[in-house]
Amino acid sequence: MKNNSPKHIALKTLIKHKHYLLNNYTDLRRIIESNQFTIIEYKKHANSEPVSELIKRLRIENETRQKDSFIYINNNLKFVFINADIPDEDKCSLLRHELGHICDPDLKNSNPQNSSIEREEFANEFSCYTKNPGISFKLYVLIMKKWKLLVSVLMLIVSILGLSFWINSLIIKPTKSVTTAASVYENFDNIFYVTTSGKKYHRKSCFIVKYKTNVTQYTLDEAVDAGYAPCMICNLE
Ligand SMILES: [Zn+2]
Ligand SMILES: [Zn+2]
Structure with missing residues (x-):
């Protein structure tokens, strides 16, 4: 009807x-x-x-x-x-x-x-x-x-988004390699140093161990298990 x-x-x-x-x-x-x-x-x-x-x-x-x-x-x-x-x-x-x-x-x-x-x-x-x-x-x-106008506005938004993603991906690339370097650095950083008479474990860069030759290397777990405490100077706490 x-x-x-x-x-x-x-x-x-x-x-x-x-x-x-x-x-x-x-x-x-x-x-x-x-x-x-x-x-x-x-x-x-x-x-x-x-x-x-x-x-x-x-x-x-x-x-x-x-x-x-x-x-x-x-x-x-x-x-x-x-x-x-x-x-x-x-x-x-x-x-x-x-x-x-x-x-x-x-x-x-x-x-x-x-x-x-x-x-x-x-x-x-x-x-x-x-x-x-x-x-x-x-x-x-x-x-x-106004659908034509709406569609073109949408297309514009999509292409701006696409463009910004593309630019982002260009920027991210070097960031990625930096991240990789950082993780390698972290691996090196996972080794700590204790002086013969020391009670604390240190980073390699810490001035307490830096110029000493008589230091023992530990991983973090080993250092903690051996009863060493983190050094406050090299910000391990
Ligand atoms: Zn009438
Ligand atoms: Zn230290």
């Missing part, structure tokens, strides 16, 4: 025309015209000759006097009439309403010149939803409209 709720039709219309809301005259005019309707702006009094001719020919003098907007359909003639003398904001509200009638799936079965309360409600709800379709919908359309 088709979803013909005014909300659904309103959002579908917005998606089709890539708008996240309809709040300006130019957009509304474009969408109405893309539905093969011509917008005619009329005045309550003193219309230009072509407009008053048209009104006379279509026999809609009463409508133009009584209403601020209405649609006219007769075979291939499709018009949206709107009062030229009202503020733009009001024109937009009325055009949204008339667009609601135009997009109403029930339009074919109803008489637009004298439509039922249900069809009027449909057009009013359509107008509400196209004016304010909700934040999540706006976000959706924004993403839909």
Whole structure:
């Protein structure tokens, strides 16, 4: 079953025309015209000759006097009439309403010149939803409209990340060799020295053992097992 709720039709219309809301005259005019309707702006009094001719020919003098907007359909003639003398904001509200009638799936079965309360409600709800379709919908359309931009921003981020990884790998290489040197140094450093009368074990570089020839070498475990304590001067503690 088709979803013909005014909300659904309103959002579908917005998606089709890539708008996240309809709040300006130019957009509304474009969408109405893309539905093969011509917008005619009329005045309550003193219309230009072509407009008053048209009104006379279509026999809609009463409508133009009584209403601020209405649609006219007769075979291939499709018009949206709107009062030229009202503020733009009001024109937009009325055009949204008339667009609601135009997009109403029930339009074919109803008489637009004298439509039922249900069809009027449909057009009013359509107008509400196209004016304010909700934040999540706006976000959706924004993403839909700007996806190319979003994709290129993402690509840019990915390539910046890739580039920084590459640069990092270049920097890390020498660091690695330094690490290797350090571990070799550590291996040498794992040998400690104790003087013949000493109670402490020292690093090779410690001045206490440095210039002595009579020293014994131990590994750390051996030195600890033999009861020697770490030297405070060479920072073994
Ligand atoms: Zn209406
Ligand atoms: Zn020492």
